[in-house]
Amino acid sequence: MEHSYTQYQNGCKLVSTRQHRIKFLMDYSKSLNVVTHKGMTFENNLN
Amino acid sequence: MDLQIDDSVLVSDYMSGDERALEILINRHNQRLSSFIYSKVQDREVTEDIFQDTFMKVIRTLKRGSYNEEGKFLPWVMRIAYNLIMDHFRRNKRLPKFQSNGDFNIFSVIGDEQLNAESQLIKDQIDCDLEQLIEELPEDQKKVLFMRIYQDMSFKEIAENTGVSINTALGRMRYALINIRKVIERNDIVLTN
Numbered sequence: 001m002e003h004s005y006t007q008y009q010n011g012c013k014l015v016s017t018r019q020h021r022i023k024f025l026m027d028y029s030k031s032l033n034v035v036t037h038k039g040m041t042f043e044n045n046l047n
Numbered sequence: 048m049d050l051q052i053d054d055s056v057l058v059s060d061y062m063s064g065d066e067r068a069l070e071i072l073i074n075r076h077n078q079r080l081s082s083f084i085y086s087k088v089q090d091r092e093v094t095e096d097i098f099q100d101t102f103m104k105v106i107r108t109l110k111r112g113s114y115n116e117e118g119k120f121l122p123w124v125m126r127i128a129y130n131l132i133m134d135h136f137r138r139n140k141r142l143p144k145f146q147s148n149g150d151f152n153i154f155s156v157i158g159d160e161q162l163n164a165e166s167q168l169i170k171d172q173i174d175c176d177l178e179q180l181i182e183e184l185p186e187d188q189k190k191v192l193f194m195r196i197y198q199d200m201s202f203k204e205i206a207e208n209t210g211v212s213i214n215t216a217l218g219r220m221r222y223a224l225i226n227i228r229k230v231i232e233r234n235d236i237v238l239t240n
Contacts (some may be wrong), residue, residue: 012087013086015078015082016081017081022074025103027067029106
C-alpha cells in the first residue's frame with residue numbers, strides 16, 4: 001500500500017511567496033481605511 | 048516550550064490595529080498557502096498573484112470587522128484561496144472554436160458551468176455540514192484529512208509533517224472517512240445535491 005502513495009508528485013513542491021509581495025500586502029493594509037457611517041461601509045486607500 | 052501565539056490572538060490583535068500581527072500571520076502561513084496554490088496552478092507568478100489577492104481579501108474582511116470564524120483562520124484563508132484559484136481557471140478557460148452553419152445552436156455546445164442560485168445554496172449548505180462533521184473527528188484524524196483534502200498533500204508528506212509512518216497516516220485517513228460515514232448514517236444526513 002505504501003508504494004502506491006510514495007511516488008514523487010510535482011504538485012507537492014514547497015514554494016513561498018517572495019518578500020516584496022508581502023511588503024506590498026503590509027503597505028496595502030496600512031493604507032486601507034474602513035469607515036462605517038449610518039450602516040454603510042466605505043473603504044479608502046490613504047497615501 | 049512552544050511560545051507560538053495562536054492565530055486567533057493574532058487576528059484579534061490585528062483587528063485592534065496591530066499591523067505586526069498581520070505580518071506574523073502572513074509569514075506563518077506563507078509556505079503552506081503558496082504551496083497549496085502552486086499545487087493547483089503550477090505557475091510561480093500566478094501563485095504569487097493569487098496569494099496576494101487572497102490576503103487582500105483577508106485584510107479587507109478583517110478591517111471591516113466581518114470576520115467571525117475564531118480559531119479557524121487557516122481553513123478560512125484556504126477557502127478564499129481555493130475560490131480565487133477556481134476564478135483563475137474559469138477566466139483562462141479557452142472556449143472551443145465553432146464555425147456556425149446556421150442550423151446549429153452554439154449554446155448546445157457551450158454551457159454555463161456555474162451553478163444556479165439554488166444549487167449554489169445547496170452546495171454551500173453541504174460544504175458547511177461537511178465542515179461540521181470534520182470538526183467532530185478526533186484531532187489526529189482531522190489533521191490528516193485536512194492535509195490530504197484541503198492542502199492536497201501526499202501521504203508521504205503528511206507522514207513527515209505529523210511524525211508518523213505512512214501506514215499510520217493512511218490508517219487515520221481511512222478511519223476519518225469511516226467515522227464521517229457513520230455519523231452521516233446515524234443522523235440520516237443527506238449530503239447530495
